[in-house]
């Protein structure tokens with residue numbers, strides 16, 4: 001059997017965890033590119049200013065709370081309290097879905113107030129908001145898929161694995177998309 | 193008999209009591225055709241897959257350049273056979289303007305991304321990183337396999353765009369809007385552009401998957417004793433290449449995402465106040481086409497170094513090995529790679545001097561751009577001093593490496609001209625730019641790639657390439673490349689614009705008709721010479737002279753301690769431990785000392 005991670009290779013940090021960190025750096029660059037484009041464009045003429053939908057405050061609270069449940073579920077897994085772990089991870093996923101729904105309600109709110117996000121008559125400022133937050137929702141969705149995978153792994157009787165790595169990875173990523181949203185929320189509030 | 197089978201049969205003989213174990217072992221090592229050659233997770237096989245796919249694209253992209261050079265060199269002649277091979281695009285034996293732009297665009301895209309990015313770093317990062325750092329495979333072999341298959345899918349989609357009714361995208365490899373954003377702008381902006389952007393998005397994913405793996409493998413999977421400062425320069429170069437890619441490709445992706453919205457969802461990120469003939473005024477308002485240029489070149493400039501750095505790394509390694517001398521200034525080489533990688537992120541606006549950029553901002557970008565000359569000069573100096581008084585073995589790999597240094601000097605110097613915004617007002621979008629980047633990036637990196645192939649072919653296939661064909665290949669390509677691109681500097685200085693279908697329409701450029709014909713002719717010959725290389729490559733895989741030693745070039749690095757045809761896992765038994773840096777050539781009277789040799793008691797300190 002060929003082990004990729006053999007003992008004589010020094011592992012200060014597990015390679016997969018490290019890969020995740022670098023990947024998160026990469027994702028940060030993508031949003032940095034988009035938000036810099038936003039700044040550049042906002043300094044030019046014909047830039048529509050509007051206030052963010054109030055519902056974003058609720059979605060922020062939801063995703064913050066989901067980070068707490070995620071954190072607790074990692075702790076539960078490590079303590080081998082599988083019942084509690086499954087419950088918490090389910091709650092986390094549901095909160096993730098709720099977050100996405102709330103974001104879309106925010107979009108609908110804007111459209112109802114006569115601020116189209118795409119299509120005829122849309123202003124780049126609204127389109128930017130839609131594209132950037134939309135991409136963020138996609139990243140949350142990715143996190144939900146990851147949680148689903150490890151969730152079903154914990155259920156299937158074939159794998160009785162107490163390796164905490166997958167859960168830890170999912171946890172790190174979940175906190176990351178949380179922080180990413182906080183950054184975006186502050187950014188959109190500050191740069192108008 | 194492959195090494196795997198040798199390994200298995202010895203296990204079978206020496207441990208007869210463990211029959212079960214043995215059977216399991218054999219079972220595990222049994223690889224079907226599919227898992228060995230197609231969905232392989234062995235980094236060496238994935239490297240070969242990248243190489244061969246890259247070669248396919250190089251031939252196709254090269255052929256495209258031959259076709260559009262026909263138009264540039266022989267605008268008044270007709271070639272009836274053109275109609276036979278490209279149909280309506282070559283009506284009456286003439287390349288149509290639409291076909292010309294489609295060819296130029298696809299040539300650029302394919303050569304920059306598919307050949308010199310995927311074909312070059314994909315091949316050598318995969319082959320060399322685990323072998324030279326002492327790892328059994330990449331940190332995630334599965335992700336590594338995905339990286340190739342994303343590239344393959346991107347290739348298929350890009351290739352299919354050549355065959356659609358309205359032709360492939362034809363707005364230049366930089367894909368500036370509005371040509372890239374408006375389907376009504378040109379035939380190639382329709383389905384061709386849709387396919388282009390899908391292919392490029394998949395390509396970005398492939399690069400990211402690959403790059404993540406390369407970084408993590410280098411930082412996390414080194415064998416015992418392999419400290420960072422004992423790494424061969426190839427690995428350092430591939431490391432910085434991967435870092436550049438992981439940090440800049442996502443920004444390109446964000447530019448593409450906005451482009452997709454403009455194309456398909458009626459947003460106005462890049463579009464404003466546009467009137468299209470036959471369509472009328474467009475409703476889009478408030479967009480900025482320059483915004484795309486910023487996002488594009490924020491990747492685009494690091495991208496040119498993504499292409500160049502692996503070549504630099506391999507050239508350093510090959511020059512040192514074949515001069516039988518340690519590389520001069522190892523730490524300076526690492527430091528200059530680092531400086532280049534940092535500066536690569538700070539100079540993108542030098543591609544935009546004439547877009548109405550604020551002149552004050554422009555002057556800052558001039559300064560930062562010219563700073564690149566410093567680490568570049570350090571590298572050139574160190575290569576030349578490595579060669580100086582060396583005991584040089586002129587293998588084909590060595591010749592290509594020396595050729596690389598020559599090309600990098602020639603092309604780097606013209607970069608300094610272009611980096612001055614005042615000069616660039618005159619030189620921008622002329623053949624001077626074409627000459628600059630083909631010499632410094634196109635041909636130089638191609639030379640780095642050839643050097644790498646000639647040098648590591650024995651490791652890849654256990655055979656040698658034919659040397660005489662290699663020499664012919666080198667000299668004709670070297671002379672040809674200079675004959676093609678050197679005269680373009682003069683054309684550019686005279687103001688001859690790039691991207692024009694028929695330059696003869698201007699009185700002032702009629703003087704270049706003969707020169708253009710000459711360039712086109714040489715281009716065709718050089719293309720033919722590359723076929724010679726291809727023949728050598730594929731012939732030698734099957735019929736080449738077999739290796740009889742593990743270490744054909746008397747090298748110091750780890751890849752030459754593996755069996756001649758290493759199996760998946762690279763080393764039989766333990767991974768060797770490393771005791772010294774990679775450049776102990778001509779030390780204490782020894783021709784070379786491998787990295788695995790422990791430091792002797794009375795050995796001098798280098």
Ligand code: HEM
Pocket residue numbers: 366496497499500542543561562564565568603604605606607608609610611612616619620621625628629632633634
């Ligand atoms: C001292 C080093 C260099 C300097 C100062 C420099 C400067 C420049 C400048 C100012 C331009 C823009 C010209 C214009 O469009 O008007 C340019 C174009 C370009 N350079 Fe360089 N360059 C240098 C080295 C390199 C290297 C090492 C590479 C690649 C490996 C490279 C690849 C390119 C490419 C691909 C373009 C043209 C892209 C296009 O417009 O299609 N350059 N360079």
Ligand SMILES: [Cu+2]
Pocket residue numbers: 492493496539540542543
């Ligand atoms: Cu540049």
